[in-house]
Amino acid sequence: MNREDRDTWLLYILSEKIDPDTKQLWCQKIAEMDEENINLQCFLKFIESRSFALQSSQPPRTKTNVPFKQPSKFQPPCKNASAFVATNSTSCNVCNKQNHQLYQCGKFLHMNHEQLCEKHFSDHTIRDESGKFVVRLPFLRDPTQLGESKQIAEKRLRCLEKKLDRNQQLKDEYHAFIREYIDLGHMSLVSDTNTDSKSVYLPHHCVLKTTNSTTKCRVVFDASAKTTSGLSLNDVLMCGPVLQDSLINILIRFRFPSIVLASVARQMYRMIWLNELDRDLLKVLWRWTNEECIKEYRLNTVTFGTKSASYLATKCVQQLLESFRHQYPVAVEKAEKGIYVDDILTGASSEAEAKNLRQQLTEIFAAGGFQLRKWASNSAEVSEGVPDADLEVKIPIDENPNSTIKALGMQWQPCSDQFHFSYQPTEILQPTKRIILSQIASLFDPLGLLSPIIVKAKLVMQRMWIPRRVIDMRNWSRLYLHGYCDASDVAMGACIYIRAVSDDNRTSSHLLCSKSKLAPIGNNRMTIPRLELRAAAILARLISNVREALSSTTFHEIRAFSDSKVVLAWLAGGAARWKTFVANRVAEISSHLPYINWAHVGTLDNPADLVSRVCFPINSSKLSLVAWTKLGGNDDKLRIIFNRQSQYR
Numbered sequence: 109m110n111r112e113d114r115d116t117w118l119l120y121i122l123s124e125k126i127d128p129d130t131k132q133l134w135c136q137k138i139a140e141m142d143e144e145n146i147n148l149q150c151f152l153k154f155i156e157s158r159s160f161a162l163q164s165s166q167p168p169r170t171k172t173n174v175p176f177k178q179p180s181k182f183q184p185p186c187k188n189a190s191a192f193v194a195t196n197s198t199s200c201n202v203c204n205k206q207n208h209q210l211y212q213c214g215k216f217l218h219m220n221h222e223q224l225c226e227k228h229f230s231d232h233t234i235r236d237e238s239g240k241f242v243v244r245l246p247f248l249r250d251p252t253q254l255g256e257s258k259q260i261a262e263k264r265l266r267c268l269e270k271k272l273d274r275n276q277q278l279k280d281e282y283h284a285f286i287r288e289y290i291d292l293g294h295m296s297l298v299s300d301t302n303t304d305s306k307s308v309y310l311p312h313h314c315v316l317k318t319t320n321s322t323t324k325c326r327v328v329f330d331a332s333a334k335t336t337s338g339l340s341l342n343d344v345l346m347c348g349p350v351l352q353d354s355l356i357n358i359l360i361r362f363r364f365p366s367i368v369l370a371s372v373a374r375q376m377y378r379m380i381w382l383n384e385l386d387r388d389l390l391k392v393l394w395r396w397t398n399e400e401c402i403k404e405y406r407l408n409t410v411t412f413g414t415k416s417a418s419y420l421a422t423k424c425v426q427q428l429l430e431s432f433r434h435q436y437p438v439a440v441e442k443a444e445k446g447i448y449v450d451d452i453l454t455g456a457s458s459e460a461e462a463k464n465l466r467q468q469l470t471e472i473f474a475a476g477g478f479q480l481r482k483w484a485s486n487s488a489e490v491s492e493g494v495p496d497a498d499l500e501v502k503i504p505i506d507e508n509p510n511s512t513i514k515a516l517g518m519q520w521q522p523c524s525d526q527f528h529f530s531y532q533p534t535e536i537l538q539p540t541k542r543i544i545l546s547q548i549a550s551l552f553d554p555l556g557l558l559s560p561i562i563v564k565a566k567l568v569m570q571r572m573w574i575p576r577r578v579i580d581m582r583n584w585s586r587l588y589l590h591g592y593c594d595a596s597d598v599a600m601g602a603c604i605y606i607r608a609v610s611d612d613n614r615t616s617s618h619l620l621c622s623k624s625k626l627a628p629i630g631n632n633r634m635t636i637p638r639l640e641l642r643a644a645a646i647l648a649r650l651i652s653n654v655r656e657a658l659s660s661t662t663f664h665e666i667r668a669f670s671d672s673k674v675v676l677a678w679l680a681g682g683a684a685r686w687k688t689f690v691a692n693r694v695a696e697i698s699s700h701l702p703y704i705n706w707a708h709v710g711t712l713d714n715p716a717d718l719v720s721r722v723c724f725p726i727n728s729s730k731l732s733l734v735a736w737t738k739l740g741g742n743d744d745k746l747r748i749i750f751n752r753q754s755q756y757r
Contacts, residue, residue: 222349240477255337264311348419357657365455556622584608595639601719602647640672648700669709
């Protein structure tokens, strides 16, 4: 029996096992579909949606020795709850019909959490007279299912007080943070403690970040703390969809402009008001001295630590940018492609354009109540006119070689316009797997610029500098995107280079990004051709990612190179000819990059070989970091400028 026949039998058997109501909905669904689209995967997605609908409409089961019995009717929802998903009323809040409940709604059945969260935001978000956003919490379940939490919050507060009493400096910073919260109106004293609405008390603690140039101590509210019912506030909230581009895509685009800008939105979450109907679900306990009575406070803004905070903040910024699209189309497009949570990385081709961009972004964000600060640029002219308090790098630009700022976690020095990588070795008395992994993770390199070094994780990294800008976009007429992949029995690697050709046929090639992965060991060990195929798949995904990040850039040619003729033969044959392992990966690679874009490269001319062979260029006189990050040559053939010797094999 082939796979198609097997899936058909499974579909028939499973459809006969479901309950009558679900089967009726399934029959209604397939009646609206084309016959060729009815398959096992479609049925499984339907069952998953149906299960979610039924689960959302019923109260959670509690741990008990008594057998579960379905209650005769549900308790009515809290009148102040903003949930449109978790409701037990007889009407459906998705299609606004009275004749069926939520779990019977066909429209709801085909909606996922992300769509539900988006609908909730559009239905319940407003802007006040000052332009600030006022949002409501997107509930997945009825918040009345939450139990008591005041006793837990009070116990956690007493433990926090003991910790602060042992560190006076930390205590002063914590009190200053709470004082600022109250003075700005982001937290207010509760005067009417006897309310009928549901209350949830959030424990809080401090997080220290000594590298931050402004706030060293930050108070985090624990919305994941369980109540007496076994549920936390985060358990009944929706997370929401991811609205922003990935960090690596933003950093890739950051490497192209001649003049760049970096900024941070001040207290981004706290600039968004929370609707008064939901504030009782965000209560905290606090007192200034151990002798005072513990008082209750309400949090009035979107709170860091809640599950939906990131979505609500980024969605508000997205809506704000959309309202200025017609007035400042260029600034809005650059902001959408360069914003990551509260950080903005963007750029322009000239100082005048960058300065105008900075002014427009400041105006746009100010309209929504957000203040952009910590401005930094590789040009002092762009930063002119910005108050010193809002500058991350003072004017004139500090020429101290050790002066760096954080650009999405990467150390960037505006003076030399370079990324800086540093590593502080620690004395390890008894190395363990956890300590080794911790040391590897301490070096943040999302672009993979140090892949040959990170693969060789046992060696220590001191300092190295990588140019931020890949090429000067104004001096080149044609751009090429070249990718390389390789594998060994130790590791797999892929790297991408940007090759630029000028009008007078001068060429320049620089490493844009790379990716590495360890080869499986033990019983999962693979043959070299299969590892080479997996490396090709890594490269194909990486190229697809880069093309998406640079969608506005036109490449004269996109090529992928492998030194494995077996892999190239597999790609040339198509997925249908091979067995499952090879066929699946050939199909995936072809979906990202057709075979016509693939070519063979000699092993000695393959820069990805540095990753797969775990070479460490820093301590070698014949192999330098420049050789890895920069390829040279004035002819059409791309040549590697370092000398490969047999000792590196």
